[in-house]
Amino acid sequence: MSGLAVTFEDVGVSYAQSGGVREVLRGVSAHVPPGGIAALLGRSGSGKSTLLNLAAGLSAPTRGRVVMGAPPRVGYVFQDARLLPWLTLRENLALVCPPEYQADIPATLALVGLEGREHDRPGQLSLGMAQRAAVARALVIRPDLLLLDEPCGALDELTAAELRAELGNLLRRRPATTLLVTHHPGEAVQLADRVLVLGGTPTRVAGTLDIDLPRPRDPDDPATLPLLRAVRELLRRADLPTGGPA
Numbered sequence: 001m002s003g004l005a006v007t008f009e010d011v012g013v014s015y016a017q018s019g020g021v022r023e024v025l026r027g028v029s030a031h032v033p034p035g036g037i038a039a040l041l042g043r044s045g046s047g048k049s050t051l052l053n054l055a056a057g058l059s060a061p062t063r064g065r066v067v068m069g070a071p072p073r074v075g076y077v078f079q080d081a082r083l084l085p086w087l088t089l090r091e092n093l094a095l096v097c098p099p100e101y102q103a104d105i106p107a108t109l110a111l112v113g114l115e116g117r118e119h120d121r122p123g124q125l126s127l128g129m130a131q132r133a134a135v136a137r138a139l140v141i142r143p144d145l146l147l148l149d150e151p152c153g154a155l156d157e158l159t160a161a162e163l164r165a166e167l168g169n170l171l172r173r174r175p176a177t178t179l180l181v182t183h184h185p186g187e188a189v190q191l192a193d194r195v196l197v198l199g200g201t202p203t204r205v206a207g208t209l210d211i212d213l214p215r216p217r218d219p220d221d222p223a224t225l226p227l228l229r230a231v232r233e234l235l236r237r238a239d240l241p242t243g244g245p246a
């Protein structure tokens with residue numbers, strides 16, 4: 001497996017706000033082994049993107065720490081593709097790509113189903129294609145930490161299902177330690193080894209579920225049904241006053 005282990009150790013995040021301090025995360029501890037895929041679920045505003053930004057080193061925790069074996073090479077896919085509209089797909093990828101991987105750009109675009117589109121500009125693509133290009137841009141640098149922030153969130157369900165299946169295949173072919181933020185329990189069960197459900201105020205890890213079915217997984221496999229129910233139950237309990245240990 002490639003990738004680095006990521007460990008959140010008793011992480012807390014607070015923001016200054018008028019009249020005081022707003023505590024968003026408290027005592028968040030979680031471990032993702034090298035090549036592991038962790039899905040983060042929780043209500044809007046619970047701090048999922050904040051955790052990704054901590055892992056990326058874009059911000060620092062107020063308390064605790066995020067431990068990685070070495071400074072990671074981070075591939076980050078945001079909710080929207082964030083491609084530069086005046087550049088072709090090839091140029092968008094070339095911008096982030098170290099010299100040794102420049103030759104991989106056409107193959108990486110082909111890997112996400114964009115063969116022959118390398119000279120298109122983002123405006124010539126559908127939303128789903130643009131999102132696949134964003135995945136290619138994250139993968140072309142051979143990340144050891146892949147951060148996926150609701151990669152399918154802006155897509156219609158059919159296109160989202162296609163991208164999920166592609167992500168499942170890609171993560172097998174190009175393993176990387178992955179943090180996947182999603183609001184979709186089915187996506188978590190399809191793609192992740194470990195589901196972390198966030199809840200409470202301030203947010204903590206309200207529940208975890210390990211999934212050891214072989215990957216890639218068929219979302220319609222009946223073996224995933226009890227897991228899906230378990231994730232939904234964790235979500236229901238996450239914000240109850242008695243919802244699970246921190």
Ligand SMILES: Nc1ncnc2c1ncn2[C@@H]1O[C@H](COP(=O)(O)OP(=O)(O)OP(=O)(O)O)[C@@H](O)[C@H]1O
Nearest residue numbers: 015016024042043044045046047048049050051181
């Ligand atoms: N720079 C900042 N300054 C102040 N508050 C912030 C900042 N960044 C995030 N927050 C607050 O932290 C909380 C968590 O935000 P975050 O974007 O991590 O949530 P999320 O779970 O990813 O939400 P969503 O599912 O809607 O994307 C929110 O209440 C947000 O307003």
